C-alpha cells in the first residue's frame with residue numbers, strides 16, 4: 485500500500501524523472517546532431533594574423549629589419565607575387581584543407597576581426613583568456629602561478645565521461661600552471677618542471693633521448709619538434725577526446741629578431757597540424773569525428789620594429805586569428821564581414837563541439853563563436 489506521503493513523494497520523483505528525461509532528450513538531440521566526438525585545440529605562440537592571411541612580409545625579409553641570415557633562400561621558400569600565393573607557401577595545410585573544408589577568421593582585409601580583450605597582449609593572460617573564457621585583471625604577469633579560474637579542459641576532465649580522456653602537450657614551461665595541471669589531473673607533457681601533483685606524460689625513450697641531446701635555445705620554451713612528437717605519442721597511447729597542444733617557437737624567434745626562423749616555425753606549425761590531422765583520420769575513434777581549433781595567445785606589432793614584440797603598449801598585438809576544421813563546421817573558408825569575436829569565446833567553443841555548455845558551468849566565460857558549430 486502506498487501511503488499518501490509516499491504518493492506525493494512518488495509524484496514528486498516522477499516529476500523529477502520527467503524533467504530529467506526532457507533535459508536528457510534535449511541534450512541528446514543536441515549531442516546527436518553533432519558528428520564531433522573529439523576536439524583538438526592547437527596554438528602557436530604570437531603568430532600574427534598578417535602572416536596567416538598574407539604570408540611573408542617583404543619589408544621583413546631582410547638582414548636589417550628581419551635579421552634574416554640567407555635572404556635568397558628565404559625568398560625562394562616564401563616570397564610569391566600575391567598574398568594568396570604567399571600564405572599558401574607559408575601554411576599549405578591551412579590554405580588547402582582548412583580553407584576548403586573549414587573556416588578562418590581574423591583577416592582585417594576581409595572585415596573579420598578576432599581580438600584579445602585582456603588588454604595586456606602577452607602570454608599568460610592570453611592563454612588564460614582562451615582556456616577559461618574569462619578576462620581576469622588579477623592575471624598580470626607570466627609568473628608560474630596557479631590560475632584563479634577553471635579552464636575548459638579541467639572542467640571537462642572533472643566529468644565522468646571525460647575522465648582519462650583529456651591531455652595537453654605544451655612547449656612553454658608556464659602553461660601547466662595556466663592549466664592548473666596539479667588540480668586538473670589530466671596528463672600533461674612539458675620539457676620543464678610542472679606543478680607538484682601533475683600527472684606528467686613520459687616520452688618514449690627515443691624522443692626523450694633526442695630532447696636530452698638537443699641544445700636548449702630558450703630557458704622556458706622547448707623546440708616545437710618535441711611538443712609535436714609528444715602530442716603524437718599521447719594520441720596513440722591515451723586517445724584523448726579533448727586535447728590541447730601548444731607550440732611556442734613563433735614567439736621566441738620573433739623576440740630574437742629572426743624573421744626567417746619565425747616564418748620557418750610557422751611553416752613547421754602548419755606541418756604538425758597536417759600530420760596530426762592525418763594521424764587522427766587514420767584512427768577509427770577520430771576518423772571524421774574530430775574537430776581542430778587553431779589560434780594564438782596574442783598578435784604582434786607592425787613592421788619594421790614592433791613585429792618583434794607585443795603587449796599593452798602595442799595595441800596592434802591584440803588582433804589574432806582562429807581557424808576551425810571538422811565535421812560540424814560548414815566549409816565557408818576565409819570568413820568575410822563576420823561579427824567581431826573575442827579570444828575568450830574559444831573556451832566555450834571547445835566545449836560546444838562536444839555537446840557541452842561551458843558557460844552554464846562558468847557564467848563569467850564568453851559565449852561560443854557563432855556559426856561554427858553545426859552545419
Ligand SMILES: [Zn+2]
Pocket residue numbers: 530607735736739794
Ligand atoms: Zn612573447
